[in-house]
């Protein structure tokens with residue numbers, strides 16, 4: 001069985017320059033090694049339910065990302081539904097550089113789900129203890145587990161025991177300002193065998209309000225020896241640099257910042273970790289990419305559901321380029337998928353910001 005942090009090796013670049021807090025100009029190339037898996041660069045795509053599906057993860061990875069995390073899967077439901085070959089393929093469980101996230105509140109289902117995913121090729125399992133949604137916390141899953149660390153640790157230990165692949169944990173700073181217990185959870189999770197932590201710099205009760213507090217993640221980093229990843233409001237290389245400097249974290253995780261900009265992780269990796277700069281598509285090339293993403297979604301979900309699910313992505317792309325509002329509306333209300341594909345060419349290339 002994998003024994004938690006002991007199989008991690010954490011390597012800095014050739015000059016061995018670390019991420020000293022406050023010394024944000026001296027960030028060097030880093031990679032994280034998890035057992036036989038190298039996470040390089042340490043710039044990861046966050047799980048976003050309903051957004052980071054397989055087509056979007058593939059697109060982000062085509063530009064470059066050290067790791068992408070699947071949308072959360074409810075443990076008990078997944079085990080009881082016994083996904084067939086097709087569903088498993090769609091989950092992308094065994095896709096390269098992908099971690100599969102599970103949520104739940106009962107050790108037995110969490111352990112069985114983790115084992116099922118591992119049997120189907122998952123290379124990393126992430127446990128969700130950060131989701132603030134009421135339908136999740138009312139079921140005592142997600143961030144609700146921060147109010148009962150003994151139970152949280154029981155779940156973590158059950159998952160670590162159940163699988164050989166590395167297990168990671170994603171959580172927040174605490175439940176609320178009176179319960180900032182991420183460091184304690186981190187210490188106990190490390191002792192239970194967790195290999196990496198991602199901390200969203202907000203409490204559960206903040207939901208997504210205010211600014212993520214990157215400096216508060218520093219206490220968690222100081223509490224453990226396993227790698228700690230900073231998350232929350234990292235939307236640019238500048239923000240990533242500031243988050244690393246304030247937190248001393250080993251890497252960053254980007255969620256909403258990648259919406260409409262699937263290349264942003266690669267831009268962060270280029271700016272901070274010396275990776276080649278991505279070729280950011282513009283004009284006709286961008287329209288091709290957007291159409292390709294749209295068609296991948298139609299194929300993945302089927303035309304009816306795919307057309308609906310794609311709308312938020314298309315909206316973000318059009319916001320990025322500044323598509324005139326009448327054309328934007330036409331794209332987003334059109335139900336004929338062939339017509340949407342045709343309109344996209346115009347909607348993306350005639351954007352005001354691109355033309356400017």
Ligand SMILES: Cc1cc2nc3c(=O)[nH]c(=O)nc-3n(C[C@H](O)[C@H](O)[C@H](O)COP(=O)(O)O)c2cc1C
Nearest residue numbers: 046047048049071072128200232233234254255256
């Ligand atoms: C629509 C949406 C869905 C999310 N789904 C998940 C999820 O399935 N699992 C999880 O751990 N976090 C989830 N999160 C939280 C994100 O992973 C991330 O921690 C948060 O958005 C802060 O990072 P960001 O500012 O880079 O987006 C979700 C957030 C949003 C906005």
